Amino acid sequence: MTYTDYVTGEPVADTKAPAGPINERWDKRRFEAKLVNPANRRKHTVIVVGTGLAGGSAGATLAEQGYHVVQFCYQDSPRRAHSIAAQGGINAAKNYRNDGDSVHRLFYDTVKGGDFRARESNVHRLAQISVEIIDQCVAQGVPFAREYGGLLDTRSFGGVQVSRTFYARGQTGQQLLLGAYQALSRQIAAGNVEMHPRTEMLDLIVVDGRARGIVARDLITGKISTYFADAVVLASGGYGNVFYLSTNAMNSNATAIWRAHRRGAYFANPCFTQIHPTCIPRTGDHQSKLTLMSESLRNDGRIWVPRAKGDDRPPNRIPEDERDYYLERIYPSFGNLVPRDIASRAAKNVCDEGRGVGPGGQGVYLDFADAIRRMGRKAVEAKYGNLFDMYQRITDEDPYEVPMRIYPAVHYTMGGLWVDYDLQTTIPGLFAIGEANFSDHGANRLGASALMQGLADGYFVLPATINDYLARNPHQEPVTDQHPVVQEVLAETEDRLNLLLSVDGDRTPDSFHREVGELMWEFCGMARTDAGLRKALERIPQIREEFWRRIKVPGTGEEFNQSLEKANRVVDYLELAELMCLDALHRAESCGGHFREESQTPDGEAARRDDEFAYAAAWEFTGTGEAPTLHKEDLVFEYVHPTQRSYA
């Protein structure tokens, strides 16, 4: 049986969201969820993997509630998680602008923006909680941008027509993360959180069908240890680094969620990846990562390419009537603020037509000349100064004088571990929060919604729902290293690392990462076809086979060894890539960030096929290279009726 001959198993369904009016479900669930007596909480240990917005906020909040938290991050400090790099802002339905915003509108925009592939109950809860997040962060001292009257400022973002995005210049993620990090630090100092920096989770321990701990490696000494708990929370982020070049941090990786998947957690919608339209184009083969330019720039910058193919005049020599402001032309009502998937695809289309600009024709202009004329250079500087500086530093071009060049790049993964309304995976006691889960963004995430979801999950949702699990499982048998399951997981981990060290081949971990990444970008990137995906599916097992024959990792496992860390992450990318391609192949429709060339409208827009694909695809692992089992979660839309998305 080949990998593509997957079978469809029993459907999977969320059983935790209560029935009834959608705006009452979260209150109802919180009331129905069992509680743990405050005096009993300290007897429960919860492992949290990751310290980004989701993990940091969850660790701090669980510790405040009285749980004993054991937390991990691979970075040298919890403050460095990649949430820190989020630039633009965080959405909240505060309606401070009195511009017609509401919880319902944020809910509606998110379901529609996600191209009707998200679960309504979860999205509505997210919109409800959004307002509390802003209150919480302000109380922590997060320095959001303010108006002269001392009140909070907001701006608009792609895919919406209200100004509901709160921001801290171009560093919103940094400020929100430092807020969570400081709350976490307070709990570390109080002894409620046992923090393990420079420690990477390598496997999940499942005993009697429940998540009971993790295997982790101390990255300084190389020591592999076990940690046990009553529940495990994965907040380890997304898997965009499968593509090698992405806007993710260099060390962001998929190991925690992939290992959990191998142990039984379903992986949902792996092919839903977000290609962000405004990134700095690559300059050469040496490129190690791509840098995002915040979507907020699309508020004032105008995107264009020359009307004529192969027009290589410098941008200021191209007269106005020979420019094509293609987003404004095709989508007059949203203009430059269409959702990310649409903006990215449109950029690809004009470049494919031969109208791209810059080296290799892989770029479009993002032009601030009009904004500078309208607002003055000073105002533009105040709003976007740090982004312009960053652009200039990387490209050596001055965006105040010459239009920026931008091109789409992998940015975010909407897919992730399947979770129910309680954010619990299919392994009891294993929870996934933030980008690590699949829950709220459907097939496309709107700008400024990742920060919202990370903090909603960590501050408010998980701390409420995990109570229910712990209250129902008050006395779990203690687990020790002597348990046969633990022995087995430990041995597997050690064997894998030893094997990596012993092959002594002739290729570096990076060379394999780059190879699989380029393959994914070509066949599972912005446009996907049946033939291309089959080609990738044929190639990936070959790369995997070659990897285990030719990998070279210097040094030993008992020391600080960054090559070993890297190689071990690549092992998991080489399996995850295969599942992403299979998911993309099976979903023979276009929706959001998943564009199948076979399924488009006559004018080239994504054509959804709701009759066949109105479900989330949750995959069950059956063995490396073995066909996984598909479990479908039917998506029911009671409040936002699916329509062809229109931003024209």
Add this chain to the structure above:
Amino acid sequence: MKLTLRVWRQRDADAEGAMSTYEVDGISSDMSFLEMLDVLNEQLILAGEDPVAFDHDCREGICGACSLVINGDAHGPERTTTCQLHMRSFKDGDTIDIEPWRAAAFPVIRDLVVDRSAFDRIIQAGGYITAPTGSAPEAHATPVPKPDADFAFEHAECIGCGACVAACPNGAAMLFTSAKVNHLGVLPQGAPERETRVLDMVAQMDEEGFGGCTLAGECATACPKGIPLVSITSMNKEWLRATRKVAKR
């Protein structure tokens, strides 16, 4: 371009370290400094040697992980993080010295990687506002004058990289500590803990073995985020104010 690199190699915290010399070729001026080191490391791995260990993550100048002393300057010749330094700042044929942060409070872990956990402990000592989840009032209940909000933001920009300590002839952490003291101290939300915060953070800073401040000003020159030197004087003022206020209680 072709470069000669002299790199600090040190097996672990207890081992002796030394500078080793390497040649790299085919470096493009568009590469970032860390991409140039990637080239060196790929070369070393294939030659069966241990690659040079260095901290790095976001490569966008915001996570604060990268931390190299380049030709004697923390983060090198430009005012930015190491990851945002590009090879166009160097010339073909250059010899470049690459060392870790040098400070008593930042022991070397391996090669160019140092232990900066002392910074985390300074924050743990008081670099926060106590606001447990769920206890927050409506965000607009307390307006914050824009100049105060901007002042807070400018100090909150600190990325905790430690360049200030590496640049300081005394290995002091005053700029790092003052950035957080000033960020939280100016906000109305931070007022209730204003005195304990500065006293506890400064006490922890001293306990970690950072040096004293002689206002040499190197920290502010090296800071990739432009935290101003006057931040330190503001903290001294805060500390004095807090000491007197607490003494009166």
